[in-house]
Amino acid sequence: MASERQxxxxxxxxxxxxxxLAATAAGPxxxxxxxxxRDVDVAIVGAGLAGLTAARDLVAAGKSVVVLEAxxxxxxxxxxxxxxxxxxxxxxxxxxxxTQTRMKALADSLGVETFATYxxxxxxxxxxxxxxxxxxxxxLGSVPPVDVAGLANAAIVQAxxxxxAKQVPIDxxxxxxxADEWDRQTFETWLRANAVVPSAxxxxxxxxxxxxxxxxxxxSLLFVLYYIAGAGDADHPGTLERLTETAGGAQELRFVGGSxxxxxxxxxxxxxxxxxxxxxxxxxxxxxxxxxxxxxxTVTASRVVVAVPPPLAARISxxxxxxxxxxxxxxxLPMASVAKAIAVYDTPFWxxxxxxxxxxxxxxxxxxTFDNSPPDASFGALMGFIEADKARQLDAASEAEVRxxxxxxxxxxxxxxxxxxxxxxxxxxxxxxxxxxxxVSIAAPGVLTQYGRSLRAPVGGIxxxxxxxxxYWMGFMDGAVRSGERVAREVLAAL
Amino acid sequence: MASERQxxxxxxxxxxxxxxLAATAAGPxxxxxxxxxRDVDVAIVGAGLAGLTAARDLVAAGKSVVVLEAxxxxxxxxxxxxxxxxxxxxxxxxxxxxTQTRMKALADSLGVETFATYxxxxxxxxxxxxxxxxxxxxxLGSVPPVDVAGLANAAIVQAxxxxxAKQVPIDxxxxxxxADEWDRQTFETWLRANAVVPSAxxxxxxxxxxxxxxxxxxxSLLFVLYYIAGAGDADHPGTLERLTETAGGAQELRFVGGSxxxxxxxxxxxxxxxxxxxxxxxxxxxxxxxxxxxxxxTVTASRVVVAVPPPLAARISxxxxxxxxxxxxxxxLPMASVAKAIAVYDTPFWxxxxxxxxxxxxxxxxxxTFDNSPPDASFGALMGFIEADKARQLDAASEAEVRxxxxxxxxxxxxxxxxxxxxxxxxxxxxxxxxxxxxVSIAAPGVLTQYGRSLRAPVGGIxxxxxxxxxYWMGFMDGAVRSGERVAREVLAAL
Numbered sequence: 001m002a003s004e005r006q007x008x009x010x011x012x013x014x015x016x017x018x019x020x021l022a023a024t025a026a027g028p029x030x031x032x033x034x035x036x037x038r039d040v041d042v043a044i045v046g047a048g049l050a051g052l053t054a055a056r057d058l059v060a061a062g063k064s065v066v067v068l069e070a071x072x073x074x075x076x077x078x079x080x081x082x083x084x085x086x087x088x089x090x091x092x093x094x095x096x097x098x099t100q101t102r103m104k105a106l107a108d109s110l111g112v113e114t115f116a117t118y119x120x121x122x123x124x125x126x127x128x129x130x131x132x133x134x135x136x137x138x139x140l141g142s143v144p145p146v147d148v149a150g151l152a153n154a155a156i157v158q159a160x161x162x163x164x165a166k167q168v169p170i171d172x173x174x175x176x177x178x179a180d181e182w183d184r185q186t187f188e189t190w191l192r193a194n195a196v197v198p199s200a201x202x203x204x205x206x207x208x209x210x211x212x213x214x215x216x217x218x219x220s221l222l223f224v225l226y227y228i229a230g231a232g233d234a235d236h237p238g239t240l241e242r243l244t245e246t247a248g249g250a251q252e253l254r255f256v257g258g259s260x261x262x263x264x265x266x267x268x269x270x271x272x273x274x275x276x277x278x279x280x281x282x283x284x285x286x287x288x289x290x291x292x293x294x295x296x297x298t299v300t301a302s303r304v305v306v307a308v309p310p311p312l313a314a315r316i317s318x319x320x321x322x323x324x325x326x327x328x329x330x331x332x333l334p335m336a337s338v339a340k341a342i343a344v345y346d347t348p349f350w351x352x353x354x355x356x357x358x359x360x361x362x363x364x365x366x367x368x369t370f371d372n373s374p375p376d377a378s379f380g381a382l383m384g385f386i387e388a389d390k391a392r393q394l395d396a397a398s399e400a401e402v403r404x405x406x407x408x409x410x411x412x413x414x415x416x417x418x419x420x421x422x423x424x425x426x427x428x429x430x431x432x433x434x435x436x437x438x439x440v441s442i443a444a445p446g447v448l449t450q451y452g453r454s455l456r457a458p459v460g461g462i463x464x465x466x467x468x469x470x471x472y473w474m475g476f477m478d479g480a481v482r483s484g485e486r487v488a489r490e491v492l493a494a495l
Numbered sequence: 496m497a498s499e500r501q502x503x504x505x506x507x508x509x510x511x512x513x514x515x516l517a518a519t520a521a522g523p524x525x526x527x528x529x530x531x532x533r534d535v536d537v538a539i540v541g542a543g544l545a546g547l548t549a550a551r552d553l554v555a556a557g558k559s560v561v562v563l564e565a566x567x568x569x570x571x572x573x574x575x576x577x578x579x580x581x582x583x584x585x586x587x588x589x590x591x592x593x594t595q596t597r598m599k600a601l602a603d604s605l606g607v608e609t610f611a612t613y614x615x616x617x618x619x620x621x622x623x624x625x626x627x628x629x630x631x632x633x634x635l636g637s638v639p640p641v642d643v644a645g646l647a648n649a650a651i652v653q654a655x656x657x658x659x660a661k662q663v664p665i666d667x668x669x670x671x672x673x674a675d676e677w678d679r680q681t682f683e684t685w686l687r688a689n690a691v692v693p694s695a696x697x698x699x700x701x702x703x704x705x706x707x708x709x710x711x712x713x714x715s716l717l718f719v720l721y722y723i724a725g726a727g728d729a730d731h732p733g734t735l736e737r738l739t740e741t742a743g744g745a746q747e748l749r750f751v752g753g754s755x756x757x758x759x760x761x762x763x764x765x766x767x768x769x770x771x772x773x774x775x776x777x778x779x780x781x782x783x784x785x786x787x788x789x790x791x792x793t794v795t796a797s798r799v800v801v802a803v804p805p806p807l808a809a810r811i812s813x814x815x816x817x818x819x820x821x822x823x824x825x826x827x828l829p830m831a832s833v834a835k836a837i838a839v840y841d842t843p844f845w846x847x848x849x850x851x852x853x854x855x856x857x858x859x860x861x862x863x864t865f866d867n868s869p870p871d872a873s874f875g876a877l878m879g880f881i882e883a884d885k886a887r888q889l890d891a892a893s894e895a896e897v898r899x900x901x902x903x904x905x906x907x908x909x910x911x912x913x914x915x916x917x918x919x920x921x922x923x924x925x926x927x928x929x930x931x932x933x934x935v936s937i938a939a940p941g942v943l944t945q946y947g948r949s950l951r952a953p954v955g956g957i958x959x960x961x962x963x964x965x966x967y968w969m970g971f972m973d974g975a976v977r978s979g980e981r982v983a984r985e986v987l988a989a990l
Contacts, residue, residue, distance in 0.1 A: 324925035430819035444939030
């Protein structure tokens, strides 16, 4: 096991990397500097999109704020990796799509532009050792060419999930009329009863691991429906397609310069209110105020916003103690398991073959891929997700072993040119000290109905943010931004 | 929210309590004393039965040891509460039974005697508003008098569970031939397919909450089978009956003077090797040694034994980081939800009514009870478990509210005399800072097959103990002792 810093370094090709990006941005101070003690209105734990957005809104309302960040960079689960060619690629969250309006507005306000994820040409299905191109789009979205019975079954299952999701009150899924029934079984149990054609089960399994980086057996059916319900906004009910699709879905757009530009630029507007290298260890009530103690920094505040994933919020020591409902919730929202691998080439050669770079596969270590090239296609990049069981199986593998497995897969899908990238980047979120999995917390049966009420409920002067607390687009950058905006309103109403 | 100390105080009637018991015992030092820095062979985190047993065996082998305990008492989930009448009752683990030989041997070695749990007279079934006494024992154990179809169904389900449990390799449940099938569904899903008669489902539900303090929907079927398989020893395959029964089962015997006498006396033999008030915050490798930092104490050691529940082990900061397989395991083994309520009377009046004090109920806040009177019956005590959903629903209730609900139940079961106890004790493990639930960690679907291998696997020089790591009697005091003995052997082989 290496330390977090070692992991970060290992994942960066060409020396300079994400840490440099953050460090050279204007603003953030380090915990060892003159920041040792501060007295503010609101202390915020975590400089991901949620914490930074909350800070922006609180500062705009005239409040004094400090954001304490454990890492030596901002952005949380959003991370630019520097490539050997001097360009960047994304190691974490990177896409946005329709109805993800809050992330879009934030990026717009910071001058970070979007561009369409490359989506011209055919998708590829790799199944039973056979490679079949297929067209994107159509009434059912991009449905891989499996047997007709499987397609019909998958369409019915998809429609059922969307219908059931409509019955889930998005701000209180535990009040759904069938909440008890849906929260007592795994998604796997439900799929086995409904996706009865093997190829339909395959398609749903791939959708599940692609969306959650978790296997269907790990998830409560209610949690899956809640997540689908959240893939929209007040005017557009959430759908499974909006989670899985590229055009018209959550993978539609990318950010010019890499998604981490958004939190980096946002942090820059906050100046030395953002303190890096300051992992928070304890939050202690002292009279009407809270003392937030981090390595190298102590902040006193009237209100505290904790904007880190639930399993990490559990690792902070609270005095007074968290109520059992909150503590046991944080014991029950583990992070899923994900890594991202990016192979870089001189050109996006697959485009000339009529392929869009998107694969759905029944084997290998990467079962879904995207064309991650920059907007000007000045180089080519293929990005593959390593997810759920496959991520876990590679957690202890060396980077060379993972690289070999990924390049084998890419060669199978895209031909021999894929075997020789000019550089290769790998980011393994399970091994990151201040995330320990990804992209998002998941809930097993029984969690939402018994503990869901504690997801957002403030405890005294302590408020909760982070994508897991968002009503819409939980698990996405947009959910993080929404949670930051919501928590800022909550705190302002209370101050 | 009150601090942990406040919770402890609230649960103690009559002033003096468990803390006093521990504090007056010979031995343990406090972290604020001369114990500030020590250099030993083995540092042990947690002075529950597991940590103390490991310490005993390591000391016996000539090794130097320090046990760092977060609380101001030893015993972990084993706790004597002082009653208003000057006697004690148990707020935590209290029973032992057949095949729990390691806990029995430990108690014997310390001169702590056992006595039979009171089991003379009839059990009570309270169901559909009706109170029905029934005899204990018989070929199927103590089966409440439900309809014949329900009894037949329950017997078949019980036999099936025992048969399936026999197919679970006790030291590696993830290798069971049907591990994948059993680990992809909740126990609830399996029960609904198999306990099809409503009264049979009721009996199995009560068995589940009584055993796990969790609802069937929270548990992987494989985890339930693994737990049943562990309710025995190498010569006696585990059975469901051995978990649920009083005579012949895990509730057969109690300890004279209260179960906490065992860890208190064991700690006394270790003298100032046990350091109280020393919550461990970090474990850092430094060359070939580890630095274990606690509030008020720092210990340097060649090996470290972490003997606390998995969700609390996750709250220690490790450098180097834990591997993902271990960290994500500890995100996925939440504590179940339990409180114990004990009502004390001048006499065990129910005995004169021909009742043994044991109830199975379909309503109220306590769905199972025991006669918790001392061996000489110098006073009477009824103990009720508040478990799973019922415990969660009362987590935020005042002690007066819980007391009123418990006494209402006891009056329903045992008549008007139960309404006026001479004293009342309540211990709510969900609210305890250094347990945060109980009696034991539980596993949802997918956890054992993907993460079970990390339960006991040492990470460098860090070894794992605690009842959750025991092959036999996980979740019981016997499992804790077995885990301490196993980890001591493991460390001695490595030193």
